[in-house]
Amino acid sequence: xxxxxxxxxxxxxxxxxxxxxxxxxxxxxxxxxxxxxxxxxxxxxxxxxxxxxxxxxxxxxxxxxxxxxxxxxxxxxxxxxxxxxxxxxxxxxxxxxxxxxxxxxxxxxxxxxxxxxxxxxxxxxxxxxxxxxxxxxxxxxxxxxxxxxxxxxxxxxxxxxxxxxxxxxxxxxxxxxxxxxxxxxxxxxxxxxxxxxxxxxxxxxxxxxxxxxxxxxxxxxxxxxxxxxxxxxxxxxxxxxxxxxxxxxxxxxxxxxxxxxxxxxxxxxxxxxxxxxxxxxxxxxxxxxxxxxxxxxxxxxxxxxxxxxxxxxxxxxxxxxxxxxxxxxxxxxxxxxxxxxxxxxxxxxxxxxxxxxxxxxxxxxxxxxxxxxxxxxxxxxxxxxxxxx
Ligand SMILES: NC(=O)c1ccc[n+]([C@@H]2O[C@H](COP(=O)([O-])OP(=O)(O)OC[C@H]3O[C@@H](n4cnc5c(N)ncnc54)[C@H](O)[C@@H]3O)[C@@H](O)[C@H]2O)c1
Numbered sequence: 001x002x003x004x005x006x007x008x009x010x011x012x013x014x015x016x017x018x019x020x021x022x023x024x025x026x027x028x029x030x031x032x033x034x035x036x037x038x039x040x041x042x043x044x045x046x047x048x049x050x051x052x053x054x055x056x057x058x059x060x061x062x063x064x065x066x067x068x069x070x071x072x073x074x075x076x077x078x079x080x081x082x083x084x085x086x087x088x089x090x091x092x093x094x095x096x097x098x099x100x101x102x103x104x105x106x107x108x109x110x111x112x113x114x115x116x117x118x119x120x121x122x123x124x125x126x127x128x129x130x131x132x133x134x135x136x137x138x139x140x141x142x143x144x145x146x147x148x149x150x151x152x153x154x155x156x157x158x159x160x161x162x163x164x165x166x167x168x169x170x171x172x173x174x175x176x177x178x179x180x181x182x183x184x185x186x187x188x189x190x191x192x193x194x195x196x197x198x199x200x201x202x203x204x205x206x207x208x209x210x211x212x213x214x215x216x217x218x219x220x221x222x223x224x225x226x227x228x229x230x231x232x233x234x235x236x237x238x239x240x241x242x243x244x245x246x247x248x249x250x251x252x253x254x255x256x257x258x259x260x261x262x263x264x265x266x267x268x269x270x271x272x273x274x275x276x277x278x279x280x281x282x283x284x285x286x287x288x289x290x291x292x293x294x295x296x297x298x299x300x301x302x303x304x305x306x307x308x309x310x311x312x313x314x315x316x317x318x319x320x321x322x323x324x325x326x327x328x329x330x331x332x333x334x335x336x337x338x339x340x341x342x343x344x345x346x347x348x349x350x351x352x353x354x355x356x357x358x359x360x361x362x363x364x365x366x367x368x369x370x371x372x373x374x375x376x377x378x379x380x381x382x383x384x385x386x387x388x389x
Contacts, residue, residue: 005346006040008069008099009059010090011082012049015104015131015338016042019079020057022339029323030343035350037342043069070094077102077127077349083176084109084183091117095124100349102129102342106193107359109184111366111373115387118359128359129345132197134275135357136340138318138332139296143279143286144202146298152281153301158260159278160199162191163271166230167217167246173231174220177266178242186244188213188369192264194275196365197357199262202279203254205364210381211250211372216267218242250372285309294331363388 007023009016023037042053043066050062063069066086070078070093078094080087080103088108094101101121107114107130121128134140146152166172176182177190200206221233222240246267252260265271276289287297287309294314300307313329316322320340324332348355363386371382 003034003350004036004038005349006072006074006076007037007079008041008043008072008075008077009039009053009079009081010043010066010069011080011086012042012044012046012053012057013081016044016049016079016081017052017057018335018338019081019102019342020053020059022335022342024057025339026343026346029339033343033347035346037346040074041069041072066090067093070097070099075099077346080104084113084189085181088113088117092120095120095126098124098126100127102131102345103359103362104131105197105362106184106189106365106369107362109180109182109189111370111387113184114359114362114366118363118388121359127349127355129341129348129355130357130359130362131338131341132194132201132357132361132365133334133337133341134194134198134290135201136320136337136344137288137290137293138321139288139293139312139314140198140202141319142312143288143296146286147202147279147281151284151300152279152286153283155203155254155256155258155279155281157280158199158203158254158258159262159276160195160260161263161274161276162187162195163263163265163268163274164191165266165269165272167266168269169232170217171221171233171235173223173233174240174242175223175231178220178244180243183244185369185373186213186215186242186246186248187264187266188245188248188372191266191275192248192262192372193365193369195262195264195277196368197361198275198277199254199260200361200364200368201357202277203256203258203260205255206252206260206368206384207255208381208383209250209252209368209371210375211248211262213245213249213376214247215242215244216246248372250375252368290334293333294329360388 077100219239221237315328
């Protein structure tokens, strides 16, 4: 019998379900593991979610009180998967109780929340993880090893973008993501954070930024209680105001001298889940797009005039891929990345090793976000200041 870790999941929406399902799959995916998760308690304010937690996911129990879930003696680690503005109070209670915490990104809705969460975890000396799941894509890990090997030469430019259509329908409901009180910032917190974390992982620190924002759909149908998160209203439904940005973009400079450009939108029509990067060096380039996440495009500078980009397909020659499917070009998907991050986080708890990305790396992301926010007001380049030196 493997050692096991008692888990509480706070919020059983998209990501709470993704993590719970991933943890249920860990024993069969990773037989060599040192530790197994045990789904002890799920907290959610929606009764139907609590019923699902017990009936469909096999949680031992469910509650509408997340404080009670955190306090349970049989909970060793807490997964924070509720809307952004609940992250910090949940992390405050979990760290005070001495529990390890895995929080969904971005940790809170404003930069200061991630900083406070990091400081609380440092003071309580608890292990932390943050859900920058795209860093766990096997081909992204491969791209990092190619960049680190020097095969691309000196990195000169990086293009990052996360363009999603989840808000592109003007009748899409006014759910928590569109409110300052529940989400904090808009795409900057929600999805530009993923693009920035990828850039920092692949190319290193960002030192200065200048950027802009826009809100393209200013009013949306008000969601009734129990409405699905991605539900649609009717044209004559009462509407409420969108309180945060639909679009953000920035130019940046990296510490290694490379330049970068970033774009993020939740309302553009066309790109459906385009979390993508292109990295350019003096000897080659690489490009990856989550929409085709099992393909990495690679350009090598050679003397051959007929050479161009080649495509590397995912497969069990790359880290973790073989846990899901053997061979080459047999695809893996979004939730497989969540299973990898949960497995590695649990192993780090069992082995007492530091997990990355943790709350420290979340602070690195929001330090860039803060400089971008400052630049919206100053309309100038702003330095990236480490918010938790
Ligand atoms: N890493 C990723 O790729 C990714 C993708 C989507 C969302 N997220 C992050 O995950 C978090 C949750 O987003 P989501 O899309 O799963 O949201 P969601 O709306 O689908 O789910 C949120 C859940 O929290 C529950 N909840 C609300 N208030 C609560 C409370 N007081 N106590 C307990 N439960 C409560 C809701 O009932 C719902 O079940 C966000 O921080 C978001 O940024 C990350």
